[in-house]
Amino acid sequence: MNTFVRRGDPETSLAAAEAAVEGGVVARHERLIVGALLVGPASKCEIARRCGLDQQQVARRLARMRRVGMVARTGRTCLSDGGRDESEYRASGCRVVPEHKACAVPAGTEEQ
DSSP: OOTTSOTTOOHHHHHHHHHHHHTTHHHHHHHHHHHHHHTOOEEHHHHHHHHTOOHHHHHHHHHHHHHTTSEEEEEEEEEOTTSOEEEEEEEOSEEEOTTSTTOEEETTOOOO
16 A cells, blocks of 8 residues: 555546655655754654745645654654644654755665
């Protein structure tokens, strides 16, 4: 099963998720998010500001990134732009790719 859709989602969601993976959108977003967290821990709202994605794009990626160990919650909370408590995240198990200042990849992998 594709990890970017839920079990009950329509076929169009599955097709969109597969296109995003194959087109490199997911990997690009993940690199941007980890790069933003290499600056320091941040909430979803702050991550979005740092990397130029919208908050929904960041939120969609964080759950999977936590499962695979790219990011982790710090245990602290921050206020969202809407005034609600939200988790603070940090980069986890990643290294910076020097020639790409805003990029990061999981440790032990090579960027092509």
